[in-house]
Amino acid sequence: MEISGGEEGAEFGGPRGERMLVPSLKVQDLIEEIRGAKTQAQEREVIQKECAHIRASFRDGDPLHRHRQLAKLLYVHMLGYPAHFGQMECLKLIASPRFTDKRVGYLGAMLLLDERQDAHLLITNSIKNDLSQGTQAVQGLALCTLSTMGSAEMCRDLATEVEKLLLQPSPYVRKKAVLTAVHMIRKVPELSTVFLPPCAQLLHERHHGILLGTITLIMELCERSPAALKHFRKVVPQLVQILRTLLTTGYSTEHSISGVSDPFLQVQILRLLRILGRNHEESSETMNDLLAQVATNTDTSRNAGNAVLFETVLTILDIRSAAGLRVLAVNILGRFLLNSDKNIRYVALTSLLRLVQSDHSAVQRHRPTVVECLQEPDTSLSRRALELSLALVNSSNVRAMTQELQGFLQSCPTDLRADCASGILLAAERYAPTKRWHIDTILRVLTTAGAHVRDDAVANLTQLIGGAQELHAYSVRRLYCALAEDISQQPLVQVAAWCIGEYGDLLLEGSCEEIEPLQVEEEEVLALLERVLQSHMSLPATRGYALTALMKLSTRLRGDNNRIRQVVSIYGSCLDVELQQRAVEYDTLFRKYDHMRAAILEKMPLVERGGPQVDEEAKESKEARLLEAAPVPTEPQASKLLDLLDLLDGPSEDAQHPRPLDPSPGGALVHLLDLPCAPPPAAPIPNLKVFEREGLQLSLSFVRPPETPALLLITVTATNTSGGDVTHFICQAAVPKSFQLQLQAPSGDTVPAQGGLPMTQLLRILNPNKAPLRLKLRLTYTHFGQSVQEIFEVNNLPVETWQ
């Protein structure tokens, strides 16, 4: 192969090393020199020297060798060195009449200029000239450059030129013009109108290059505008014909690859058919036969055939195809999963993942094969298999699948662990058959991949355990054993510490039918928690859990608490502020408030999953702050609500004692009823008079703001038509558990006599579940020298208040 650019006469006799007159290296010689450099520094030196020469040459403006200088510069640019000073030279070379110059110039433009620099617009004129007057080769160069780096302005300027070239006789230029049109539409979508009309004619071409480009163009047009999509549905029969011809024509050596005639064109046609047939019955029907033919007749012994078959399968599954055809398509994919070629398996897994939403049951049939792919050493494949496996988990196969996934978790590469762990936990949450299984699964995940689980896993697990009373003994035992083995996995340690703290007494009882009997001594438990506290692997949060657990055990264990007291007092001088605070508080609890200790450290109430009321951390901090609270803290209105609910149970000893969430059987208010789902009407809700006694009237008015349908605003208005003032008026309200109530401050606590200024109070009720509203009001006031207390339930609440 000859070296392009000709050999340089001026170099005759000048060996490489000498730099006497104006010896300029040939490109190859420069490359040799660069390769000869032993170190990076040497290479940089060589290149810098050469760049200096190049710059000088550009300044002197030597037209004969400019292309060579630029070629050298482009090589240097590829290696990563700055070459921006060559940009202007590109322009000069493009403007030159010689083909050699133009070739290098356009290449330089593609590599050095891009739309972010203003200089790029300067070549627009040259391109225009070349497009209209150049030879075919030159037109090709111009089109190529335009399609690679053409900016929106350039495209707008040159659209008409390109359009003209679409109808030129030479197929070489036309195919390039078509692809340039695609690029132009991407940059300037308005040009679609210019390039849409020629498509119909271009489809009649026989040249494969033009056809390929035209189909790409049509795809781009259809994706951008639904009107174009409708327009091109007309050509579906034509496309089907072209594809059929490709399939039935004999072996054409030019375009065929491994016996399949022009697989690229086939693939593009199939893709366009997919776009046109989507959601369109008529077009889909036209294609059905052809797709069936391709699916059954394509030779799959070579990759080219497989590429076509894959596109066919994807097309079948995306359009409104016949049911039998769909089954065939999924089966083909299943067959590909068993192929020995890894590339095929990869593409099969990717395609199945796309289908798993729409054809779930069909993909389920291939579940065993997918699970096998998890064992692949190739990470690309195992990642795909993992995604697909997680998508295939459902309630019937959750046990088996979790087993497989857990096995995978143990051996999978690190970058997949986090995804795998969170996938398993998510699947377990959605489909867990029993609570015990659920706890076991989470436990196993925490043991295997504790460092990779999401932050809320700990909270979820504690909530789960807390809510399953029958499993407390079982959980605490298992967690204790797990903790005794390994105290390094932080999420596991945190959950275990919490559990031991809460249910330590169950741990020591020794008998639990679901697990082997375990004899645990008190000292062992305390020793373990102390170890966690002292271990350098424990995070500060973990230490907090352990300390609190120790504290709780002081009430659960029967032995004396000296050991615990000792630990607590040691940590009173710990450097970590949080730990120190807790330790000091617990110490105070021992010393000064010992009588309250049992009540404060009582077992937590049963947690309801998803309940907003109870949060593990919030509980912890509440307990910690108890001791700093003043004897009678200012209670928010909400706690008056507590009093209201507890009215029937008698006065509560400690205002902040966490009240049981399961109200007593005589509970005043009812749980959730059925949820209606009628949309809220916009009509105003009539006022309601709810109370009347000796001239004092209470009425309610309702407002439901349209933007928050769950919110109900009630304004309580108290009017007094009697002769005496009503003083010390307090109105309280109570609602069922599922509602949230907020009472705002009343306008006053006196309702003057003789129809004086009424007192108003606003109630905000949040009803996310749209449950029927029940409202109980309690009034206390002084009227005519007598104190009155009234409690009543509001009847006849209009339906619009809660629907």
Add this chain to the structure above:
Amino acid sequence: MIKAILIFNNHGKPRLSKFYQPYSEDTQQQIIRETFHLVSKRDENVCNFLEGGLLIGGSDNKLIYRHYATLYFVFCVDSSESELGILDLIQRFPRSSCTWRKPGLNFHVSFPTGVTKVFVETLDKCFENVCELDLIFHVDKVHNILAEMVMGGMVLETNMNEIVTQIDAQNKLEKSEAGLAGAPARAVSAVKNMNLPEIPRNINIGDISIKVPNLPSFK
């Protein structure tokens, strides 16, 4: 669409880099480095697809690559391209088996597929059994060949013969342009290539006898 085409060797040195979307120079070099990093970690018997790195556009993009002895051919594509199709493009199955014959670079290409096929096979035809050194010293040629196959990130032409014909025509055009200015150069190369010892020692034309002295070879 195809976002970038990269060829680099086993040590990460770029042999060809073409980007079809505007990236700054620094980003381009970073992309080359990152791609090399990802691709060089792969074993021999794994599939030819990789999820793309963070720089070249995230979850939608894939790297489709083929490894031949000392060179990696990498196409960075988005999800609109057919993976197997691109592999075919990288190399077309040659009618004769393709061997890379420079010393030290012997290897056989088996099961070639896709767009990668067409590319490597075309290179093979244009350079006559192409090897890495050809790519190193004739980068601009490789760019020209690539420009006939992929334009603006889209596949332009896959018929190998057409591509080769075009390239030949363009090269002829260049050579003819060198024309008169190239004459001294051609004379020089002719003289250099002359093999003096082969010239007959005695030239006898009619009754003129010229004795040719014993000249050493010019080389």
